[in-house]
Amino acid sequence: MNLLFRNLILLILMLAASGLALALRPTQKIADQGPAVDLDTMIPHTFGNWSEEQQNSVQMVDPQQQEMIEKIYTQTLSRVYKDNRDYRIMLAIAYGDDQRDSMQMHYPEVCYPAQGFSLQSKQTGTLTTENGLISVTRILTNLGQRNEPVTYWTTVGDRVFQGSLQKKLAEMRYGLNGKIPDGMLIRVSSIDAEASRAYEMQAQFVDQMLGALTSEHRQKLNGMPGSGHP
Numbered sequence: 267m268n269l270l271f272r273n274l275i276l277l278i279l280m281l282a283a284s285g286l287a288l289a290l291r292p293t294q295k296i297a298d299q300g301p302a303v304d305l306d307t308m309i310p311h312t313f314g315n316w317s318e319e320q321q322n323s324v325q326m327v328d329p330q331q332q333e334m335i336e337k338i339y340t341q342t343l344s345r346v347y348k349d350n351r352d353y354r355i356m357l358a359i360a361y362g363d364d365q366r367d368s369m370q371m372h373y374p375e376v377c378y379p380a381q382g383f384s385l386q387s388k389q390t391g392t393l394t395t396e397n398g399l400i401s402v403t404r405i406l407t408n409l410g411q412r413n414e415p416v417t418y419w420t421t422v423g424d425r426v427f428q429g430s431l432q433k434k435l436a437e438m439r440y441g442l443n444g445k446i447p448d449g450m451l452i453r454v455s456s457i458d459a460e461a462s463r464a465y466e467m468q469a470q471f472v473d474q475m476l477g478a479l480t481s482e483h484r485q486k487l488n489g490m491p492g493s494g495h496p
Contacts, residue, residue: 303448305343305359308483314474315349326356327378338362338372347471355471358453364446371451374416375405383407383414390428393417395473400488401428406461415464416455423447426489452487
């Protein structure tokens with residue numbers, strides 16, 4: 267095989283591979299297929315034993331590098347709720363309508379230390395609710411006298427995932443169907459010296475919050491099976 271012919275074959279193969287990659291490139295955003303996500307109206311201000319505290323008495327931890335956060339996420343929501351015993355829960359939700367590799371989420375174990383907190387522990391677990399089980403990550407953070415246990419979970423489309431491998435597999439499943447998934451990071455935390463009590467209260471809060479949502483909105487948060495799956 268002469269050099270010219272071999273180069274021609276390589277060129278044809280490269281063009282074919284490029285064309286296949288372009289054909290398989292997802293173009294349809296899940297976010298454009300259903301009702302628009304509006305976190306402010308999706309999440310009730312009052313539910314169960316909890317009501318939003320209008321004058322926040324605690325400072326919430328927010329992700330740094332605002333320009334990057336605005337690029338990653340389409341919407342963010344930050345609220346403080348308290349129950350009838352004045353126990354406070356901080357809720358933060360970040361939503362992005364494009365969760366491909368180029369748009370990576372900003373995880374609490376990154377943003378807390380970036381603001382001076384020490385990361386005491388990190389573990390995965392399951393949060394039990396009346397609307398199903400949710401795979402969550404729990405971290406324990408500390409800054410001086412502030413002990414802040416955190417529970418969070420993440421979604422791609424309508425699937426909860428843990429870790430980069432599960433995220434990549436979920437993205438691939440949507441991509442093979444020509445879809446670009448959206449995604450959420452849902453974080454609840456409380457300032458509490460007793461981590462076990464904090465996680466118990468956070469579980470109660472999440473259970474009551476999910477129970478107050480419409481079935482469609484609940485599916486976006488807890489990843490239960492539904493029409494959004496590829």
